[in-house]
Amino acid sequence: MADITFSAEDEEFFGKVGGFGVPKFDAVMGGGVPRGFLIVAFTQTGSGSELFAKQFTSPAEEPENTILISTNEAQQEIIRVYEKYDWPLDIGVRTVGEEYNASVLERDLLASRYRLEGFQLPDIQRLAQTRFVDTENRDFLTEVTNEVMALDPYFRAVLDSMDFFVQREDPARVISMMRMLQAHTQMVRGLLLVTISADGLPPGMRQEVAGIADMVLEFKVRTIGTDFETSMTVTKFRNAPENLRILVFRVTPEECITPETVERIA
Amino acid sequence: MMPSSVYTRDRCVTGIHGLDEILRGGIPYGSTVLAAGTCGSGKTTLAMEFLVRGALAGEACAHFTATEPSVKLLENIRQYSFFDMNMVDTGLINVFDVDVLYSWLGLDKATFDLDDVHALIKAIVDIVNTIGVTRLVIDSVTTLCYKIKSEQLIRDFLFTLGKKLATLGCTTVLISEITSATENAHWSSFGVEEAIADGIIVMGDVERMGHLLRFLQVVKMRGTAHSRAKHSIELTQLGVMLTPMLKWGAVSDQQSRWGA
């Protein structure tokens, strides 16, 4: 493996830790997240993890070396949120879900049309001239992994969420890819946030993923009376167990996700 | 007294040297013929020549290939002087890759259910109807039927397909891969094809002192009197050539090469 050298200038600019994009959270975590960390966020539906994922990219120290890979949302929706909170729009955004829909679902749709309505003459002429099956069975997992691995030192990246791959790929492959991502992140002092739904994730796999991660967050939502309470729990923080805690947060128009700093009395 | 006229069915003249003679004029129009043969017995060449002779007479022809990619098929068939690539370019011979068809119909899966079978029939019939195909080859029906797990469904598939193609006036050759062409063998892989087909042409090898001689035998052809003798077959650049096999040499030495 090639040795990576970091310039003194970069070391000074990026520092030992990077921000979460949530100033109050940085403060609680001793200044931010150490460079080279892979953060895994186990999420619940409606717990605000998608918003947090985007917010995590907002510091964008180097926009060209920052990327948000979303598997569920469309470009337009993402841009709308970034505009709303005035986050930098010049970062890289990739919407795997949209790509998947374009390549796979479109084909399924066409197959249904052929089955229902039959072939027309132009279809038949095209069929007679098509000699090979379009085997462009895209391997999104490899594509995404390669994309992150290609990022330069001190990158900042978010993969929201891993569910897309867990549902479609062999779990062993997903775990293996995560190990590669973790190693790369550590080596080039990047920051990588990966979200993954806690619901339905096999316990063994959850344990493995948590084991690979340098930091584990759990996003939860619960109802209190007629209100929802969202919280994030830091269940793992490599070499800093003092950072483990439960943080209730809310979403404000100015700061987006922000933890409540007032200690509640149970 | 005038002799009473004898009704004869119109024929699809195959144009294959010797075969029309064996069939006393050709295959009755709209028939579904099973061309069953062992590997290397010349099924594909025979079927391709059947199409080319049709194309030369101005008929629209279609070939569904499931056993080898169309690119290879066309490359192999180009060595025959009877074949002209222009026939493909001008749409007289339409070669369809079955795997492409499957992919377009969402049939790229391990097994077919009833809906899938109907989708496949509809697609083939659509193609035949739209282009006005009068000669069709499916190479091979064995490969197609592998994905249909129930014997009943295979029967329905072939029966419905054959009926619809006959209605459209399309003469069809279904190629069937068999492992043995002996007297006791089945002429089809699934046992149902041979019962549904209007005609059966068997192709195989006779072993004579260590050499394999290709033979062709018309076992059944509804709607026509025909020779049932074994014929020796030679694949030449000009196409398939046939001659009656010598009676004293029509049986493999002592026994069939595939055993009793």
Place this chain on the structure above:
Amino acid sequence: MFELDALIAEQLTEVSLNSAVQVRCGNSNSFVVTASTMLPLIQSFGMGGVYISASRGAVEIIQAFESIGVDVSNIQFLDLVSSGILGGTDVPYPNVHFVDSPIMLESVLLRTLYILRTSTFERNFVFVDSINALSIYNDDRMLAEYLHTFINTFRQREVLSVLINVPDQTPPLVLANLDLYCTALIDRGQVVIQ
């Protein structure tokens, strides 16, 4: 100087295209008889044709003809012998075709028909060299049956059949059938004592 048997040419002038001529010879004069039969066909009658070689490889025959100054490049050779010899089919003559073995009699017939279909000559012959060589490999009954088919096929197509035969090396059944089906006989054979 190679001396041809001029009488054979004379006899050949009397046969029509739909004839089948049995040419009997002996072991010692077989090439003289063969050449004396072939030459008038090629040179005097301007015929094309197929030479079926079952006794020797086609190259050997071509070279034998070349050695007496006869050009046989317009004649197609169907070699039934050389496929049985490893490397035997690697020959420098484009007019040589091969059948795997003399026992593949139907293939011989079909290949001959195929070659004739591509012939540019108006009048053609098939020259079988020789019936006694074919009888080494084939069952008597099968060969007899074959001769019937072979001769009639070419007679029907107005292609002259010439069948070389060394009678004392041919089984009686085959010989009897040959005598029966052939329409003419040129006898340059040795005395047969049976």
